Amino acid sequence: xxxxxxxxxxxxxxxxxxxxxxxxxxxxxxxxxxxxxxxxxxxxxxxxxxxxxxxxxxxxxxxxxxxxxxxxxxxxxxxxxxxxxxxxxxxxxxxxxxxxxxxxxxxxxxxxxxxxxxxxxxxxxxxxxxxxxxxxxxxxxxxxxxxxxxxxxxxxxxxxxxxxxxxxxxxxxxxxxxxxxxxxxxxxxxxxxxxxxxxxxxxxxxxxxxxxxxxxxxxxxxxx
Amino acid sequence: xxxxxxxxxxxxxxxxxxxxxxxxxxxxxxxxxxxxxxxxxxxxxxxxxxxxxxxxxxxxxxxxxxxxxxxxxxxxxxxxxxxxxxxxxxxxxxxxxxxxxxxxxxxxxxxxxxxxxxxxxxxxxxxxxxxxxxxxxxxxxxxxxxxxxxxxxxxxxxxxxxxxxxxxxxxxxxxxxxxxxxxxxxxxxxxxxxxxxxxxxxxxxxxxxxxxxxxxxxxxxxxxxxxxxxxxxxxxxxxxxxxxxxxx
Ligand SMILES: Nc1ncnc2c1ncn2[C@@H]1O[C@H](COP(=O)(O)OP(=O)(O)OP(=O)(O)O)[C@@H](O)[C@H]1O
Ligand SMILES: [Mg+2]
Numbered sequence: 518x519x520x521x522x523x524x525x526x527x528x529x530x531x532x533x534x535x536x537x538x539x540x541x542x543x544x545x546x547x548x549x550x551x552x553x554x555x556x557x558x559x560x561x562x563x564x565x566x567x568x569x570x571x572x573x574x575x576x577x578x579x580x581x582x583x584x585x586x587x588x589x590x591x592x593x594x595x596x597x598x599x600x601x602x603x604x605x606x607x608x609x610x611x612x613x614x615x616x617x618x619x620x621x622x623x624x625x626x627x628x629x630x631x632x633x634x635x636x637x638x639x640x641x642x643x644x645x646x647x648x649x650x651x652x653x654x655x656x657x658x659x660x661x662x663x664x665x666x667x668x669x670x671x672x673x674x675x676x677x678x679x680x681x682x683x684x685x686x687x688x689x690x691x692x693x694x695x696x697x698x699x700x701x702x703x704x705x706x707x708x709x710x711x712x713x714x715x716x717x718x719x720x721x722x723x724x725x726x727x728x729x730x731x732x733x734x735x736x737x738x739x740x741x
Numbered sequence: 742x743x744x745x746x747x748x749x750x751x752x753x754x755x756x757x758x759x760x761x762x763x764x765x766x767x768x769x770x771x772x773x774x775x776x777x778x779x780x781x782x783x784x785x786x787x788x789x790x791x792x793x794x795x796x797x798x799x800x801x802x803x804x805x806x807x808x809x810x811x812x813x814x815x816x817x818x819x820x821x822x823x824x825x826x827x828x829x830x831x832x833x834x835x836x837x838x839x840x841x842x843x844x845x846x847x848x849x850x851x852x853x854x855x856x857x858x859x860x861x862x863x864x865x866x867x868x869x870x871x872x873x874x875x876x877x878x879x880x881x882x883x884x885x886x887x888x889x890x891x892x893x894x895x896x897x898x899x900x901x902x903x904x905x906x907x908x909x910x911x912x913x914x915x916x917x918x919x920x921x922x923x924x925x926x927x928x929x930x931x932x933x934x935x936x937x938x939x940x941x942x943x944x945x946x947x948x949x950x951x952x953x954x955x956x957x958x959x960x961x962x963x964x965x966x967x968x969x970x971x972x973x974x975x976x977x978x979x980x981x982x983x984x985x986x987x988x989x
Contacts, residue, residue: 636839638832638834639838639839641796641832642832642836642837642838642898643838644796645796645825645832646830646849646850646853646854646898646899646902647822647825647826647850647902648849648853648854649822652853656849656853657838657840657841660840661839664840739840739882739883
């Protein structure tokens, strides 16, 4: 292909991949927090906790109804202005916060649907032997809901990994930021960003493969 | 009265959306007694059992099990948990925990509710699996068991609670005919251990054989009760006669 410097692309790959751990770090930490937060939000919605329920509805509506990029800017540039103790917030922290809140809003809805999707007989059987609400949730309902929700949650994780690239707009040197810097020196923008695209693509393909394996396993679970 | 053994129910009432389903049920059950409830569909038999276990919440009435007395209108969470630990429930559709093996289904009540140490609970669960004839299925998940096997585990799970009252809501109605016999056989063995049982069933032959007392319910009330010989051979109330006549 005329004009495409493949040698440059190859040489640049390891430079970009040095920043992959940071990308994965933000995605995994964000996913961990998002799962915890989303489960809490889902439970608040299911037990219709007064007041908290309404607050969760607004929370979910806001974080689903506004762009992630806008949310990140609000946290990174906006929050320190109104909450002075946050002056020290760095780009990585702001990104993780943004990813957590944004994706927990989506994940809360699929976790809620999965919990409600657990057969009524399972709730009644747990009640009938005298389990408390929290025992019932932990031991019977959430494990079954987890199976229902798992494929969707993996999709959100894939989405989250790709969204970490937005951290670049907060001055974080992850893969996208590194590519930008390199390209600014070499003027090889196309090659640099194509490299980034290829790296994401491969990661997502690996995850999709694992997701299919997971689904196959979940489908035959509980059937031994 | 100072007698605290056995079970008594007084004035138990339940409505769904303004429709009265249970209309002041009074019931006394002696320790070890086996009572079978019969009656037309939609009469409130399941609702009565579910209210005794608080799966449905009665609006009024008192439920006394041994020395525990619960006023339905003012039942606290603690009351409800205490009552559930003293009454076990066998469901028509088995309702085994889908994410637990047969052994774990039985252990669940022991470990979580009775706070038994893991090892002891496991020994007890294996003993119960032996009693229900499913030792070889200890590690099988419900989805891989036949209907009859699932219901036997359902009964085993209820046995584990060692409740003062065992409630059976049509335990064989969802079963293919080929599995009914083994479940009834297990219930006979449970009865032989002097377990107090309250059973809703359409198996009239079984009712006649196992019951100390048969209750005929209609329209949310107890119409007639007595020993099986009276209810089946010489029913007093015309509604009982009509019901039995239509069964053929
Ligand atoms: N959760 C509920 N909400 C509203 N109505 C209900 C509910 N559960 C039961 N009912 C109604 O209460 C009545 C009694 O139902 P119940 O299941 O106790 O009858 P049953 O005697 O067990 O009948 P069957 O022999 O068919 O099992 C029925 O008319 C039923 O429609
Ligand atoms: Mg019924």
